[in-house]
Amino acid sequence: MTGKAVVALEAVSKAYGATRALDGIDLAVHEGELLSLLGPSGCGKTSTLNIVAGFIEPDAGRVLLDGQDVTRQPAWRRGLGVVFQSYALFPHMSVADNVAFGLRERRMGRREAEARVAEALALVRLPAAGAMRPSHLSGGMQQRVALARALVIRPRVLLLDEPLAALDRKLREEMRAELREIQRAVGITTIFVTHDQHEALGLSDRVAVMNAGRIEQLGTPREVYQRPATGFVADFIGASSALEGRAVDAGTVELAGGQRIAVRLPRPLEPGTRVRLLIRPERVEPGDGGANALPARVASVMFLGDHAEVRLELPGGARVLAVVRGTVVVEPGDRLTVTLPPDAFLEAP
Amino acid sequence: MIGRLVVLALVLFMTLPTLVVVVASFNPTAILSFPPQGLSLRWYENALTYPQFRRAALNSLIVTAASAALALPIGTAAALALVRYPVRLRGLWNTALLSPLVVPGVAAGLGLLILAARLGLLANRVVLIVAHVVLVLPFVIRSVMVSVANLDPMLERAAASLGARPWRVFRRVTLPLLRPGLFAALLFAVIVSANEFVVSLFVSTRVTEILPVAMFTYVVNYTDPTMAALSTLFVAATFAAVFLADRLLHLSRVFQIEGHR
Numbered sequence: 001m002t003g004k005a006v007v008a009l010e011a012v013s014k015a016y017g018a019t020r021a022l023d024g025i026d027l028a029v030h031e032g033e034l035l036s037l038l039g040p041s042g043c044g045k046t047s048t049l050n051i052v053a054g055f056i057e058p059d060a061g062r063v064l065l066d067g068q069d070v071t072r073q074p075a076w077r078r079g080l081g082v083v084f085q086s087y088a089l090f091p092h093m094s095v096a097d098n099v100a101f102g103l104r105e106r107r108m109g110r111r112e113a114e115a116r117v118a119e120a121l122a123l124v125r126l127p128a129a130g131a132m133r134p135s136h137l138s139g140g141m142q143q144r145v146a147l148a149r150a151l152v153i154r155p156r157v158l159l160l161d162e163p164l165a166a167l168d169r170k171l172r173e174e175m176r177a178e179l180r181e182i183q184r185a186v187g188i189t190t191i192f193v194t195h196d197q198h199e200a201l202g203l204s205d206r207v208a209v210m211n212a213g214r215i216e217q218l219g220t221p222r223e224v225y226q227r228p229a230t231g232f233v234a235d236f237i238g239a240s241s242a243l244e245g246r247a248v249d250a251g252t253v254e255l256a257g258g259q260r261i262a263v264r265l266p267r268p269l270e271p272g273t274r275v276r277l278l279i280r281p282e283r284v285e286p287g288d289g290g291a292n293a294l295p296a297r298v299a300s301v302m303f304l305g306d307h308a309e310v311r312l313e314l315p316g317g318a319r320v321l322a323v324v325r326g327t328v329v330v331e332p333g334d335r336l337t338v339t340l341p342p343d344a345f346l347e348a349p
Numbered sequence: 350m351i352g353r354l355v356v357l358a359l360v361l362f363m364t365l366p367t368l369v370v371v372v373a374s375f376n377p378t379a380i381l382s383f384p385p386q387g388l389s390l391r392w393y394e395n396a397l398t399y400p401q402f403r404r405a406a407l408n409s410l411i412v413t414a415a416s417a418a419l420a421l422p423i424g425t426a427a428a429l430a431l432v433r434y435p436v437r438l439r440g441l442w443n444t445a446l447l448s449p450l451v452v453p454g455v456a457a458g459l460g461l462l463i464l465a466a467r468l469g470l471l472a473n474r475v476v477l478i479v480a481h482v483v484l485v486l487p488f489v490i491r492s493v494m495v496s497v498a499n500l501d502p503m504l505e506r507a508a509a510s511l512g513a514r515p516w517r518v519f520r521r522v523t524l525p526l527l528r529p530g531l532f533a534a535l536l537f538a539v540i541v542s543a544n545e546f547v548v549s550l551f552v553s554t555r556v557t558e559i560l561p562v563a564m565f566t567y568v569v570n571y572t573d574p575t576m577a578a579l580s581t582l583f584v585a586a587t588f589a590a591v592f593l594a595d596r597l598l599h600l601s602r603v604f605q606i607e608g609h610r
Contacts, residue, residue: 055506075509076518082510088503092525101521102511153511 012061081150257316289339424489454547496530
């Protein structure tokens, strides 16, 4: 891994009553990178962000900012920019006063502050909104103001708490791309909390997949998608189908329907043991591709425009999800041959 | 149609006693009678020049102003604590702070009287002020609590993340956003304190008594329409205060719970 850690968490734990919200989190965020905390609600991703921000104190462990221990430092001393899911714009202030809030707290001169506010509003492409009230802005515009307000103080780290969750889909996709452009342009180290895997995969340099207060896997989007470290990660990120079977030898599995398939897994299988194999829908290839070509019946088709999701049933009852291009016509009941490439399988622990 | 009639009847029923007093206050004769036999302002003159009323009005002003000035910060702190923080025995605190609403005034007055006598403060306005603070607090706390509940805690976090220390967060974000609740609280405090009678009767002397007590004493001794005149002035002043508050502060909005965005 390159670059030094801007934010580091060391064995951070936090409990609410009997619930362990965070259970020994270790995490290092490097200079200029965008790291996502991805997981279902209640996995501890927001608690992690709140601990970095200084809104809550961990029960155990340390928080380091540029190598300095800030575990007991209050939020207002940390100099981090935070964008909230609800945007949390001050309703009693104009947009310009919202953005200038942090500058006033830093006792910056009026003229310089005005210049910085104008610059920040231009960065988020809202140069003319300064005099407006936040309540008169659309959700997307409020989002931009919140981003400008967080960036104008030139924070060491930008913390984004589900910033796109409240937007409708089209706007969300636009803002996702724009957020990434702004983050790159400013070059700011960013922690991004989301439950949306598309957001996390599409935006991040690295993704930390969280579950039940722990980090299940930390890696590039490609790594967590293609080589999930745990069953939870394989299940949570991307769709995948599970095939139950029994290992015949180190590289062969007999499925419930009696079909024998070759698999190439990171570790050899123990003959005789039960195995649960996972396969991504886009790795299921229609047609006879050589090894592991199996007959299948189309159980259902969900046409989604550019692509269609096809549910296939193998002899013996196992179901496999496949993705085909939207131009391919398949109907429920069709019989066809599919190929499951040996290196396409993941083993679910 | 029937609904409208019912509403009309209800309004009439609720305002009739006040209207009778207003009309009676212009009666030129020396007895409280209805309907009046003519029109006169002599009882208004008497009300405004009667020395004990003047003294009592000044007492009222002092006690009401002082109790509101004390109850507002205390009540705001209590409201913030009760809504925001995991206070131990929250239910108990809630009940205790709101109990003046349900404890009979006679009991509260008697208790304060005994305490005041024990402390040698019987002839002191401090006792009255303390009593009014206690009586006004439930209203203040309730009003401010509504505003606190409507205040998004994320706003305070946002302010802190932008470098505002706790006091600055309170000054620049919390307090301005609590303003509607605080105005409502102030209005309640003034109205409740200015009209308080039972408890005040126990803990005031001829020198410290407030207007409602002085009015009661007057009624016990005289039966002329001076009381009606003074009551009319009292009602008019309260109406004017509420009207102005509504105009200037858009009070009607305060009593709605507005969801935050």
